[in-house]
Amino acid sequence: MARIAYILLCHKDPDAIVAQAEQLTAAGDCMAIHFDARASTQAYDRIRNALKDNPNVAFAANRVKCGWGAWSLVQATLNAVQVAVDTFPRATHFYMLSGDCMAIKTAEYAHWFLDHNERDFIESHDFFASNWIKTGMKEDRLIYRHFFNERTQSTLFYASYSLQKRFGLKRDIPADLQIMIGSQWWCLRRRTIEMILDFLQKRTDVIRFFSTTWIPDETFFQTLVRHLIPKEEIENRTPTFLMFSDYGMPVTFYNDHYDMLLGQNYLFARKISPQAHELKDRLGALYASEGVEFKISDEGRNLYSFLTGRGRVGRRFGQRFWEAGNTLGSERQILLIACKKWHVAKRLVHQIRSETEIPCIEYLFNEEGAPLPDLGGIEATLEKRSRHRRAVLRMLFDHFGASKLVLCVDPANLDIIQDFCADQAETHVLEIECEYSDDYLIGHARRVGLAGENSPTETVARLVPALRNALAHESELIRGAGFSGYSLMRETNTKAENGAAIAEFLGVSNEQANSVLRLDYLFAD
Template structure:
C-alpha cells in the first residue's frame, strides 16, 4: 500500500504547519519540512519544538534563503527530499506541498489512488513548443545566466540580460536533455526520487546549468523526470488542484468552496484563504475519515471560467474583485516609508531590502513609472492605483508571495495612510524628516510645475516660504492623525539615534537597523 512522504516548503504560519504535519502523519504518512531561512527564527523554533516528538516528521538539514524564481527553491526541495529519503525508508511516494495546501480527499482515498497505477505524477510539457509560458521572457530563461532576482533587482536583472545579449553570451543547453516545463506540485515514486538524487551527484554540468536558469522550479524536476523515467510511467498532471485568474494570480478558496473542492479529481488543493477557518476545519477532519465516497464532477475550472467570464459578454456574474475586496488580509503587514525627498526614501528602502530581504515598492501611488507587474490593468495609471488602493496592494502581496511589504509614500498622501491604517492588516509608518535648503525647494517647485527655468529669482524667493510651510503642514497633519504605529527618523540625528525608530518599524534588532542607516550619503541631495 502507498505510504506518502510529504515534502513541505513553507515560510509562515507556524501553527498551521504544526497542525498540517500532525494531521497528515496521524494516518501513517510522513513529512519532511523545509522552513525558509529568511523567515522568523522564532516561528521555526516553535515548529521544531512542537514536532520534536513526532517520529514521522523530519526537517531539512540545511535551510535555504528562498526567493521566487531562484534556484534556492529547487535547492530547498532537494534538501527536504534528501532528509525524507534517509529518514523514511518505507515511504513509497514523495508529494510536494506548500503551507497553503490542504487535502481534499481522505488518506484512504489518496493511498488507493496512488496504488492504482505504477506511475509518477508530474506536469511536464515541451519548453519550446507547448506555449505553457504565457507572458515574460521564455528562451532567455535558459540560454542566458541569471544571478539576480527579477523581483528584487528588476533594473539590474534586465540590464544583465541586455548586456549578455549585446555581448552574445549565450550558452548551450545540455545536449542530451529535452527541457520540459510545468507545475512544481508533483508526486513521484521512491525510485524516481532516488534516480534524481543520483543524477544530481553525477551530472554536475546539468546542475550548473539549472543553478543560473530563471524559475527553475518549473523546469528542473519536470525535465529530469522525463529524462529518467519511461514516458508510459508518467502522467503529465498535478494531483494538487489549483487555478489562476486572468492576472496570473492563484485563485483563493474560501469557506463556501468545500463541496466544490471535494468534487475535483485531485488529492490536495491550493491555495486556501488564511481566514477560511471553517473549510480548513472540515477538510482537516476529512483526511482521517474512512469509507467516504466522493462524487467526482471535476467542473471546478470550467465553472470558474464561466462565472468570471460573464463580464466579457456583457453579463456581470458579480462585482469585480477590486470593487468588493476590503482588506489586505489580517496576517499581513504593510510598512509605509514617508518622505518628501523621494531619493532619500529610495536609498533607505534599497538598504533595507539588501539587509532584510523584505520586498519593497517605491512611490507606486505618486510615480507613474514605478515598476509593477501586469495585474490586469489595475496598475496601469496612478488614478486606478489610488482608486483601487487596497485591491492593488492585496494583489501585490499575492503576486510576490509575501506577508510583509514596504511601500514609499509622499507626505501629501495622508488619505492613503489613513485608509491603510484602517485595514485589518498590521500597518506601520516611518516618517523621514529631512532638511530643505532653498536650492532644493527651488528644484522641487520646478519639478511639480510651480516654477519654470525662466521664473525670476524674486518670484522664487516669494514662493519659497509658502512651499516650506506646505511641507511642514503635511508633516503636522501626519502627526495630528495619531497613527498607532508611527516612527520618525531625522536627518540631523546619528545612525544610532535613528536606529531605535527603524528597528521598531522593521521588527529587527538595533544593530541591523544601525547598519542599514550607516549609508554615508543617505540624506545627500
C-alpha cells in the same frame, strides 16, 4: 499499499505548519519539512519542538534561504527529498506541498488512487514548443546565466543579463536534455526520486546548468522526470488543484468552496486562504476519515471561468466593477499634474488641499508607498494599482464623494495621461516645467539607477546632456499630444502667469489660485 512522504516547503505561520504535519501524518503517512532559512530561528524552533515526538516527521538537514525564481527553491526541495528518502524507507511516493496546500480527499482515497495509478504525476510541457510561458523572458531563462535574484537584486540581475546579451555570452543547453516546463507541485514514485538523485550524483553539469537558470523550479524536476522515465509512466498534470486568474495570480479558496473542492479530480488544493478557518478545520478532519465517497465532477475551472466572466450581483464572484463600464463618468473631472520633480508637485498638492476642498492623491501610479485610503486591497501594491487604473480612480471618487480628483503623474507616463484623457470624464492636464541644474540631473541619474554612489564624477557628468534632452523630450510629447484641457506652469513664469494656469486647471477663482501659489519655496530643490 501506498505510503506518502510529503515534501513541505514553508516559510511562515509555525502553528499552521504543525497542524498540517499532524493532520497528514495521523493516517500513517510521513513528512519532510524545509523551513526557509530567512525565517526566524524562534519560529523554526517552535515547529521542531512541537513535532519532536512525531516519528513520521523529519527536517531537512540544511536549511537554505529561498528566493522566488532562484535555484534556492530547488535546492531546498532536494534537501527535503534527501532526508525523506533516508528517513522513511517505506515511503512509496513523494508529494510536493507548500504551507498553503490542504488535502481535499481522505488519506484512504489518496492511497487507493496512487495504488491504482502506477505513474508519476507532474506537469511537463516542451519548453520551446508549448505556450506555457505567456509573457516575458523565455529562451533567455536558459541560454544566459542568472546569478542574482530578480526580485531582491533586480539592478544586478538585469545588468548581468544585459552584459551577457551585449557580449554574446550565450551558453549551450545540455545536449541530451529536452527542457520541459510546468507546475512545481508534483507527486513522484520512490523509484523516480531515487533515479533523479543517482543521476544528479553523476551529472554535476546538470546542476551547474539549472543553478543559474531563471525560475528553475518550473523546469528542473519537469525535465529530469521526462529524461529518466518513459512517457507512458507519466501523468502530465499536477495532482494539486490550483487555478490562476486572468491576471496570472493564484486563485484563493474560502470557506464556501468546500463542496466544490471535494468534487475535483485532485488530492490537494492550493491555495487555501489563511482566514478560511472553517474550511481548514473541515479539510483537516476529512483526511483521517474512512469510507467517504467522492463524486468527481471536476467542474472547478469551468465554473470559475463562467462565474468570473458572467458575474452574479451581490456575490463573491460578482461582476468586477471595472468591467461593468469602461468609463469614470462624464460628471467627473480628473486633474492630472505632470511634474518630473516630485517634491514640487507634492508641495503644490499640499497647498491645493489646504486652500480648496478638492481631494488630492500623489504619485499613486509611480510610488509604491503613495498614501492612499483603504480600498479593499486593490491599492496594496503598485502593480495592482497600475493594472486596474480606472478601477482605482472609481473607488477614490466614491471614497471621497467628490466630482473632482487631483492626481500626480510622472511626465514619462504619457500612456497614463492618454488613458484618462480618452475617458468620458473631463480630464485636465497641468504640466509643471522646472529648471534642472547639473547637480539635480546627477542626483536623478543616481536615483534611477543610471549611476551609482561610487561612480566617478566625470562619468556621471557625461550623462547630464542626455538626461536634459530626455526630460525635454518627455515634455514635448505631452504638448504634442494636443490634450484639450492642457495648462502649463513654469518655474521661470511670474506668479500671475502661474496663478492663471492654476485657476484654469482647478476651475477656481484667481484669488484661490493665488493662495495655492503663496509658497515662496515651491520650486526649491
